[in-house]
Amino acid sequence: MQKQILIVISIIGLVVGRDINGAGLALIKQQEGWRANYYYDQIGQKTIGYGHCCVWHPCDQLHPPLTEQQGSDLLRADLGEFQNCIQNAAPGLNDNQFAACTSFAFNMGCGAFTGSHILSNIRAKNFNAAANAFNEYTSMGGRVIAGLVNRRKAEAQLFRS
Template sequence: MARDISKAVELIKSFEGIPDGDPSTVNLDAYLCPAGYWTIGWGHVVIDSNGNMVKGVSNKPIARAIYPNGITKAEAEILLQDDVRKFSTGVEDAIHVQISDTRFCALVSFAFNIGIGAFRDSTLTKLLNQGEPNQIPSQLLRWTKSGGKELAGLKRRRTAEAELWNSVAS
């Protein structure tokens, strides 16, 4: 059964925005996200030819070489849809209990932001799989820091994910 992941896409778009690393050009260019990764479109991390995420200011030439002409908004939409599908598969593989599509979308947004490995290994996922769904909102709200520093944007995002989780009974 295919899941409706539209709420995950909406939530991700609302927090990722669609920044442009070079507004003087026609297309969208790669930009450095707050965590230091080169990103393009709605939070799509730039991957080099070895499959590694491109990180750090010094790697700007690499990030820009991967997308030399930038991307259009339509291409950004395609990248986001592909990324959400990948993260949906990762979340589906990590959870072993039935949850609604709405709750699933909250988890996809969370995993998209923290990475599927961190999601899979998180206490949040362990508690969910142990049948503790009421613990999920408080677990989401624990993930508001980057580099040991609380970020207002992450706090708003986790609150929105918790609210989406709580918007349905199961």
């Protein structure tokens, strides 16, 4: 299992060409939290590890409990598509801007990022407004979610640094 994940990571790394930095990875791990066994996230999706959603990424080959290393490998594999999304939508970001946007896309989806005020401000080269725009995405189902407020604040801080 672990060997398969590492192979996937290697392939994704070749396709993407850019990886999230350590600060971004740490932010995602902190915000997602670690779970060695399956759980259901806030919207009822079967999840494991550091936010690995079994709806989008099948979990058939996983045999919990996972080790933290397996969870980290799984997260790196999952991040490939979001790193690619950010690189394609907003090339030229510095490492922390790229990491903050990757965290946002991992949490909200690539479509949410590409339709966001974050991206429209990046494209307008208004990076202060882009950082402020993270705070617009703190609701789920019409309710402000404390965890999203905290995550968006951390992403905005990373984007600015």
